[in-house]
Amino acid sequence: MGSTGKIIRKKDLSIWQKSYIPEIVKGLRQTIAEMFKPKFTIQYPEERFKPQPSFRGRPVLVQENEVERCVACGLCSRVCPALAIEVQASETPLEKERYPIKFEINMVRCIFCGFCEEVCPEEAIVMSNEYELVFSSQEEAVFGKDKLLKTTEELKDRLEFLRQNR
Amino acid sequence: MAKITINGKIFDVDPELTVIQAAAQNGIEIPHFCWHPKLTVSGNCRMCLVEIEKMPKLAIACSTRVADGMIVKTESDRVIKARQAVMEFLLINHPLDCPICDEAGECKLQDYSYKYSVGYSRFDENKVHKPKRVRLGPNVMLDVERCIMCSRCIRFSDEIAKQPVLTFTQRGTHVVLTTFPDTQLDNKYSMNVIELCPVGALTSTDFRFASRVWEMSSTDSICVGCSRGCNTHVWVRKNEILRLTPRFNEAVNSYWMCDSGRLNTFRTVNSQERLHSPMIRKDGVLVDVGWDEAIARAVSDLKSFKKSEIAGIASAFATNEDNYVFQKVMKEVIGTKNVDYVQHVEDDAGDELLIRADKTPNSLGTRQVGVRPAEGGLDITGILKGIEEGSIRALYVLEDDIAEDPRFAAALPNLQLLIVHASVNSKTARFADIVLSCSTFAEKNGTMTNFAGRVQRLRPAVATLEQDRAKDGFAMSRWDKFASQNDRWGRSVKKDARPTWRVLTAIANALGAKLKCTTAEEVFKEIAEKLPPFKGMNYINLGSQGANANAAESVSKQKVTA
Ligand code: SF4
Ligand code: SF4
Ligand code: SF4
Ligand code: SF4
Numbered sequence: 185m186g187s188t189g190k191i192i193r194k195k196d197l198s199i200w201q202k203s204y205i206p207e208i209v210k211g212l213r214q215t216i217a218e219m220f221k222p223k224f225t226i227q228y229p230e231e232r233f234k235p236q237p238s239f240r241g242r243p244v245l246v247q248e249n250e251v252e253r254c255v256a257c258g259l260c261s262r263v264c265p266a267l268a269i270e271v272q273a274s275e276t277p278l279e280k281e282r283y284p285i286k287f288e289i290n291m292v293r294c295i296f297c298g299f300c301e302e303v304c305p306e307e308a309i310v311m312s313n314e315y316e317l318v319f320s321s322q323e324e325a326v327f328g329k330d331k332l333l334k335t336t337e338e339l340k341d342r343l344e345f346l347r348q349n350r
Numbered sequence: 351m352a353k354i355t356i357n358g359k360i361f362d363v364d365p366e367l368t369v370i371q372a373a374a375q376n377g378i379e380i381p382h383f384c385w386h387p388k389l390t391v392s393g394n395c396r397m398c399l400v401e402i403e404k405m406p407k408l409a410i411a412c413s414t415r416v417a418d419g420m421i422v423k424t425e426s427d428r429v430i431k432a433r434q435a436v437m438e439f440l441l442i443n444h445p446l447d448c449p450i451c452d453e454a455g456e457c458k459l460q461d462y463s464y465k466y467s468v469g470y471s472r473f474d475e476n477k478v479h480k481p482k483r484v485r486l487g488p489n490v491m492l493d494v495e496r497c498i499m500c501s502r503c504i505r506f507s508d509e510i511a512k513q514p515v516l517t518f519t520q521r522g523t524h525v526v527l528t529t530f531p532d533t534q535l536d537n538k539y540s541m542n543v544i545e546l547c548p549v550g551a552l553t554s555t556d557f558r559f560a561s562r563v564w565e566m567s568s569t570d571s572i573c574v575g576c577s578r579g580c581n582t583h584v585w586v587r588k589n590e591i592l593r594l595t596p597r598f599n600e601a602v603n604s605y606w607m608c609d610s611g612r613l614n615t616f617r618t619v620n621s622q623e624r625l626h627s628p629m630i631r632k633d634g635v636l637v638d639v640g641w642d643e644a645i646a647r648a649v650s651d652l653k654s655f656k657k658s659e660i661a662g663i664a665s666a667f668a669t670n671e672d673n674y675v676f677q678k679v680m681k682e683v684i685g686t687k688n689v690d691y692v693q694h695v696e697d698d699a700g701d702e703l704l705i706r707a708d709k710t711p712n713s714l715g716t717r718q719v720g721v722r723p724a725e726g727g728l729d730i731t732g733i734l735k736g737i738e739e740g741s742i743r744a745l746y747v748l749e750d751d752i753a754e755d756p757r758f759a760a761a762l763p764n765l766q767l768l769i770v771h772a773s774v775n776s777k778t779a780r781f782a783d784i785v786l787s788c789s790t791f792a793e794k795n796g797t798m799t800n801f802a803g804r805v806q807r808l809r810p811a812v813a814t815l816e817q818d819r820a821k822d823g824f825a826m827s828r829w830d831k832f833a834s835q836n837d838r839w840g841r842s843v844k845k846d847a848r849p850t851w852r853v854l855t856a857i858a859n860a861l862g863a864k865l866k867c868t869t870a871e872e873v874f875k876e877i878a879e880k881l882p883p884f885k886g887m888n889y890i891n892l893g894s895q896g897a898n899a900n901a902a903e904s905v906s907k908q909k910v911t912a
Binding site for chain 1: 446448449450454482483558559560561562564565828829832836837838839
């Protein structure tokens, strides 16, 4: 309701307008036009949606040369608005000095915001293209390192996308 | 008195002070790394540069004495520029280690980078690399790359700990902190350098990588390692103590605490040996039972002895509240005269700085609240003899492992009844008929009196089964605030333990007494009303720094005149 616009009341409509016929015709025209355009719907689950690299699927940990990149700094855990991430650090003889002896994401808490990916100083946690998450209990929804680790190969598209948009 | 002007405000200050001290006294912070109130001035970090009128160049506030009429500017453009330059130099070779650095979150260099630095780096050459995992001693690790050469650790070791083993070698950006050949940093106070170090160059081997600082809650408490009673912060995550750090109290421990207190005192709290619940002996073995059953059993068993056959051993490890209620229940409710406690003094174990030979935190308080034999009662030697000879048949022991002493260990089997308050499965507890699992120093409210008569507060940092961090006013970390039962990170183990004084009160009331106190604070109120050394004290005016008997009196006097 703009301050300049005249308020139209039902009693002000013409008979032609009151019949709704022009509106119905407009709608039908749109429907018929769409019928002959290419379709975007997918016959899920027979057909699978393949997201673009910019898609924010479930967060995963990047594994490079057999080890996780993560240094267990806990910044993702701190920034996560949903408190989904728990990291426990420990010492490793590798050059990076620390690594996550435990890394858990509670996928019931995660809201796919991507803040963890954004804050990570090591590009060790990234949003993947996986969107199918099914669990039958709260416990099952907590993903440990076994489910989180993905190789750089598997995450190639996303890592490339991040590089381009740095 | 000297009249000086700092940032346009005029102050009257002691002419002996340096500019940084005078400013600090008047609430003006001059940023600094190497200066520390308890160490000699070295003036090498250059962070405290200030502008002083009539001086041609900026001067360092830590080594410039104030003078009458001096005009100091700490926030002028010249000063800000100089600080930015100092920060830039410090950061040139500093590694980008914050993500893996234990200091992050409590790092002076990090904080100052936000406050006083330009926020970006112009340096794109290679940084100088230096040794990273160097063990300086049993408890301290060094990362030389992070060191900003403030020399605080060197000065502490030389001047306070009196173990001059640290030094710099090399020059310029290649300076390396190191120990002299064939020496290591292993004095009894070595870990104080960890807090002294303004960066993460020195870290604790014990706490290394255990937790980020922002994940823990911190509670003001005191150390129970000896009768000094050093003020501490108790750092807790998931209801578990991860570290203790010293808390400043000029009247007790200044900025320091000893390594032993820091590393050992909290082990019992987290121990695997902690009791799960009260226990009573059934058919020769101790079994876990509920509180009601344990208390009922204690009451009925105690009734079956003559007053003179019962003795009570209080504990200098327990709080004033525990000991006060204990001696009161023993003498007034149970009616025995045989009440005393065991001293734990290790001759020659004390030193000049903090460590005391008396290894209990509360021996003076134990005496002050009335733990002593009543007229004609037995003292500790008498009680031991009584047990050996069979005239003492029932013994009630507070939080002390008396069976550590072989004479007690040999005598205890003679008893018909042994009731013990213990937090871990101690030697004494293994002899007992009834074990009442008690809260440790980190799980309860209470006070302790140190060797010099300073009454100081303990505050609960770890929750027991009957406590709730939020409802009972505990310090809370972010995790504590938001955990739900589905969060693994929110789950923690809570021990079924209770403060000794409260269990004693329940037993006394079941024996027909009418003790009314329901909180430790109320017990302390009663102590303060009845006993002169505690006159005028309460939990509020003890505050975070405690009070001496005399000081508390003068505090209350001041209040009257004010
Ligand atoms: S995507 Fe967002 S909600 Fe999910 S784990 Fe990362 S920061 Fe937390
Ligand atoms: S922010 Fe990155 S490096 Fe730090 S804990 Fe999270 S995943 Fe690991
Ligand atoms: S010392 Fe401070 S600034 Fe340096 S890496 Fe550690 S936290 Fe970061
Ligand atoms: S190790 Fe720390 S305290 Fe010692 S000189 Fe270096 S920065 Fe200073």
